[in-house]
């Protein structure tokens with residue numbers, strides 16, 4: 014994994030910051046667990062941590078974050094993690110929490126998802142999103158969907174209201190209309206920054222593959238709730254100047270997300286074609302099934318992707334006990350984790366800031 018020395022960058026404005034020197038952005042194993050059965054989950058048996066649950070970990074995309082977006086990215090992921098954590102603390106499900114967090118990130122124009130999505134070669138917005146429930150292995154996804162503000166919510170409806178796993182393009186739009194989801198003006202999803210980068214990449218001497226790393230910004234979340242149920246969600250505008258109709262990893266189960274109460278959950282970001290070639294999310298969970306920790310498995314999966322298909326990216330990972338990891342081999346990845354009434358976040362490798370959630374709530 015890329016080792017970046019501790020950044021001189023100041024943490025984003027806000028109370029109660031401290032910079033830790035902990036370069037291991039993941040939790041350690043814990044003591045004191047019990048086994049429990051949820052009234053909602055039938056036969057799902059889970060090991061529940063007394064101290065590490067609930068937990069949510071979010072990311073705002075791997076790649077290079079422009080300097081002017083660095084603080085906004087950290088603020089965005091911290092707020093999303095915090096909002097998801099409040100859901101969990103209030104007893105809502107892991108699925109509620111990841112959808113809440115990803116919805117906020119989609120609404121934030123700093124990220125490449127929902128509002129702020131990158132543009133296709135033709136200058137249009139086509140988005141992919143997925144959710145997965147680790148108790149039942151139910152999943153829902155949409156791909157190449159247009160003119161809706163929150164694709165992650167549509168993905169959840171695909172999971173809950175249809176017998177399918179993925180709806181695409183016009184079929185997904187028709188389903189959104191059937192579900193009463195309002196259509197938004199495409200312009201409202203497009204930022205000046207996205208349009209500027211689209212124009213730059215239309216020029217004949219542009220290198221769109223290289224510039225992918227300039228704004229990846231896909232968003233995602235993984236969570237374990239108080240019942241020990243696990244869920245994940247991922248949402249993206251895709252790759253800069255991608256072909257119309259391109260379906261990336263985000264809409265594909267096992268690639269752009271996977272959650273299983275027995276093992277953990279993964280939400281990745283990075284070059285979608287590389288992620289799909291090695292089915293990154295499921296691969297990382299496979300390593301965890303073999304006994305690797307969340308951090309070890311994340312590093313092994315990312316190293317394999319780099320070695321085998323020269324793909325860069327990042328992941329957030331949780332296991333059923335609430336151990337988590339945020340790992341990446343790109344230059345940056347905005348991430349945040351909320352656990353034990355603290356939010357940890359960072360942007361460069363080895364960087365970790367911490368805020369106290371209760372103290373912040375008392376001050377606001």
Ligand SMILES: NC(=O)C[C@H](N)C(=O)O
Nearest residue numbers: 229231251261282283285
């Ligand atoms: N920003 C990203 O992570 C891109 C996304 N994985 C895709 O290829 O569509």
